[in-house]
Amino acid sequence: MKGVLWVVVVSMVVAAWMPFSHCSKKPVGVARKEDIQYIKCQVCEKLAKELYQQVQNKQAEIAPKKISEYQIIEIAENVCNLKKAEADWILRIDIVEKEDRLELVEQDSEGQCNSECKTIERACQEVIGYSDTDVAEYLYSSKPDIDSLRNYLCKDLTNACSTKPPPVPKDRAPGEPFVAKSSKEAEMEKLLKSMEGMPGAPGMKMYSRDDLMNMKNFGDEDGDDEDEDDNEEASFPSKLGKVLRAKESEKRDWKQVIKKGIEDTSMTLKKHANKVSNHIRQWWRGKKITNSKKGGKTEL
Numbered sequence: 001m002k003g004v005l006w007v008v009v010v011s012m013v014v015a016a017w018m019p020f021s022h023c024s025k026k027p028v029g030v031a032r033k034e035d036i037q038y039i040k041c042q043v044c045e046k047l048a049k050e051l052y053q054q055v056q057n058k059q060a061e062i063a064p065k066k067i068s069e070y071q072i073i074e075i076a077e078n079v080c081n082l083k084k085a086e087a088d089w090i091l092r093i094d095i096v097e098k099e100d101r102l103e104l105v106e107q108d109s110e111g112q113c114n115s116e117c118k119t120i121e122r123a124c125q126e127v128i129g130y131s132d133t134d135v136a137e138y139l140y141s142s143k144p145d146i147d148s149l150r151n152y153l154c155k156d157l158t159n160a161c162s163t164k165p166p167p168v169p170k171d172r173a174p175g176e177p178f179v180a181k182s183s184k185e186a187e188m189e190k191l192l193k194s195m196e197g198m199p200g201a202p203g204m205k206m207y208s209r210d211d212l213m214n215m216k217n218f219g220d221e222d223g224d225d226e227d228e229d230d231n232e233e234a235s236f237p238s239k240l241g242k243v244l245r246a247k248e249s250e251k252r253d254w255k256q257v258i259k260k261g262i263e264d265t266s267m268t269l270k271k272h273a274n275k276v277s278n279h280i281r282q283w284w285r286g287k288k289i290t291n292s293k294k295g296g297k298t299e300l
Helices: 002-017 035-061 069-078 085-092 115-128 134-144 146-157 185-194 210-216 230-248 252-300
Strands: 093-098 103-104
Touching: 035 069, 035 103, 035 115, 035 134, 035 146, 035 210, 069 085, 069 146, 085 093, 085 185, 093 115, 093 185, 115 146, 146 230, 185 252
Parallel strands: none
Antiparallel strands: 093 103
């Protein structure tokens, strides 16, 4: 468990050192609920396409095995949740004003998630609602094409496309422009999403260097000593705090600092892994000896 926790710490620190523009504090986007009525049908159609494609991709990934209904349900449950990788498709959509309507335009790359991103997520959640298991069962049992799935989800199962959306008011405030992420930024966010479900790694996020420096007791060296192993791990954040402070005055090379920090942590994790392995081997030898003795008594 401790090893996993320190892997998470290292991942968060490496993310903090990356020269990403988004590492600084920024306002969190809020969904514009009043816009949902104008885009709900379009969101449903894109959702149907995404569900179909993700199921196909999953099937190709695990072939020759057949995709299970549980795996399809998992996709349907996560496809409208921006905290999950299945919802990354939302990040590639821009809401564009076209006369008296709003149009969803797919972009070539993922964008920063602000109010438009949150609005699409909210519309997606309203469409699928409690019907995620129903659409998953339909996908699993009927194996529909995209058009059939779109009609089932947007007209039969829900009323997302049952009526034409009303015209957009002329005094509606326009949404923010689409701002693409850098490839490194998108890659790091995918890494953190993939690690979010790991034991001991809840609620991970990226911190800026200033955030790390301002954390309470970060880099504090006055903590009480416990045992040799704990001291070795506890010294890691203290040393890291020293490194960060030294950076301000000595202008050290960040790449070398990152490399050194990862190497030190890898050694610590390796030591713990070896200790656990030795404990397991000793326990197993003892168990075998005990069983042998019991077997000998039975024969007598």
